[in-house]
Amino acid sequence: MSNEKELQMEQNRVDWITSEISKKAQHLEKHAGKIGTEALDIRKTFWEDVTVNFDEPDDLAETYTSIKQQAELLSERERSHSQIDKQLKTLGRLKNSPYFGRIDFTEEGEAASETIYIGIASFMDEKDEEFLIYDWRAPISSLYYDFAPGPAQYETSLEKVTGVMDLKRQFVIREATIKSMFDTGVTIGDEMLQEVLGNNADTQMKSIVATIQKEQNQIIRNEQSKLLIVKGVAGSGKTSAAMQRIAYLLYRYRNIIKSENIMLFSPNPMFNSYVATVLPELGEENMQQATFQEYLHSRIGKRFDLEDIFSQMEYLLAKREDPDYPARIKSIRYKSGLDFKELIDSYAKRLSVEGLIFKDIKFRKRILFSKEVLHDYFYSLDRSYSIPNRIQIMKDWLRKELKRKVKQEQKAEWVEEEIQFLDKDEYLDAFKELQDKKEFTENSFDDFDREKKVLSRMLVTKRFKPVFNAVKGLKFIDLNAIYMQLFLVPPQEPQLHDTWTDISQLTVRVIQERKLFYEDATPFLYLQDLIEGRKSSTGIRHVFIDEAQDYTPFQFAFIRQLFPYSRMTLLGDLNQAVYSGPTGSETVLAEDALGFQDKETILLSRTYRSTRQIVEFTRQLIQGGDRIEPFNRNGDRPVVSILGNQDSLSIAINKAVKELKLAGHKTIAVICRTEAESRQAFESIEPGLDARLIQKGTIAYEKGISIIPAYLAKGIEFDAVIIYDASAYGDEGERKLFYTACTRAMHELYLFASQSPVPLLEGADNSTYILNRE
């Protein structure tokens, strides 16, 4: 058949499918309307249809059952309504673009070849018998991603199906019209990727289902690994693969895993908004998402003024002159490792025998239980019980004792005095309570003594409430002091002694100021859990950690304990370990950082984000960069401009921004080394350009010009990137930060330098960039 004819035939099928989709949609809409009316009717007549009778206990039970039945009926109707709503949305998407792939596959032993069309969701014929479109996540669809025409196979949950793929065809269909169509040989065709990647950046990440590459498909469909580690170079599609993997898991385990059972740790708040549309685009709901910082903050609360990871980074980059700097580096490095975790483990063992520190429990400035009493009580308990168990026993004991004290306290003088000054509401509460009770006790409110008694009890109970709450929240344990005490005893290992003095002095001083360094937050919570009992989350079935290179082995071990029943997918790139760069501390992605036996590692070395010219330039900035394979998409070479001073830097950047805007780029970033530099850059940009200063609290990623510190640009991409001052990246410790900044660019990369030389460009092949000197 000629190409023309073939195209016409395919378009005819698209027309037919879209009319089938419309029919189904109409049918569903009618049905939705009916259910909607029913739900409305149930709401309107809710009370008419239930039997309400409170006369006898039996009637009460009947009333309860009747209301419950009616409410269930209503919620079932509403559920099906929202289910239909979801289906209609999917049909809407399918109508616009019903599928993106077709394979013809002859199963072994079968004479005829089967034609399979693959789209973002399944669609059945009218009788619900035949698949007119297969969901991209269906077992058979994996053929499309994994094989070229020729022998091919796929696995279902029951068997392995082998056969021959006779044809593999790709489509770009928009508004029900085939825009392009090609039969492809090896993998998902370059033409289609060229088209997708050549577009301007969106402020929101797109789904990549139509062009998933074979190696990415292995990540997406991996089912056996408990711990899947993806190490992929910048722009290799790690985040994209993670998002499609979530969609895949939601489909594959749809009866077991719901979106709320999946958790994604993202690198910064802005990233959340960046990835927020991928799953809805695929008809799925978004997973739970948080930054690790948010988690730490939620647990540390007001206990300390907690430093965040971004402030730690700022300190490392901008405060080298600080006298504490060397000690801080040692501290960060040591506290990131599993040795420190072990040290805390053995400290906790010692605490089981001695050394726990408590706080006085006070009431009206009076000590009810002194810390010594609490200490002695704790250590009087059977030592074979774990610390958390003993703390539980202690809590129960304290509650009992407090109840006793509440009784005693009712006779205290202050109570009588305060009763006089009770406000109206408190009085009313007491009166109400008495009235309620009266029904059961038959006592009368006329009795003055009784009234006083009730009021005293109410008053004292109320005043004691914070004490009860404090006991419930285990506030009587002096965790701050216990953590600090850890640093007062030198560790056993002799090689640590020198370092330890520096680390401990700094840590103790800062804790005394009620501050907590970022590197202390995880160890602190880890110790807290060893004492109070672990607060693990049981609902989460799968945890994703993006930018995993930014997590220390200690942090990861901690996260793993938080989610004991979860599978984990870690995605990262050692070359972008910007936080560990300046300190040389370990990251969880480093070989052997984890002793886990059950891990599977997948490597991605092909990069899709940037043009070949940008990749050829950026890959020489890091060790082993020659292994990075660019996708063959052409653009201009990066431009390096050396300007003698700050003033010319401002002028040049304004000019470049204007030109990039004129060239039609929608997202342009001026990436800076620090927050201070970002502010400086922001102030030097002409107000008319409407630039936006991105800070650590920024939530939404928007179109236009963003001025952003490099560490916040992680994970995100821009059409064009301007490196504000390449000469400011001073030493080897900042190489990864510099590389991360440069690899954010999709189409164009400009580097400006206020000084010469640019240390990190030394050694770069000058044929890979255009050099301008002022």
Ligand SMILES: Nc1ncnc2c1ncn2[C@@H]1O[C@H](COP(=O)(O)OP(=O)(O)OP(=O)(O)O)[C@@H](O)[C@H]1O
């Ligand atoms: N198979 C694919 N088809 C189409 N586009 C792809 C594919 N894989 C990756 N991309 C595109 O490449 C760009 C980079 O992808 P992504 O952000 O997922 O990479 P990453 O490995 O997480 O990057 P980084 O580590 O640098 O943040 C995105 O624009 C993404 O849409």
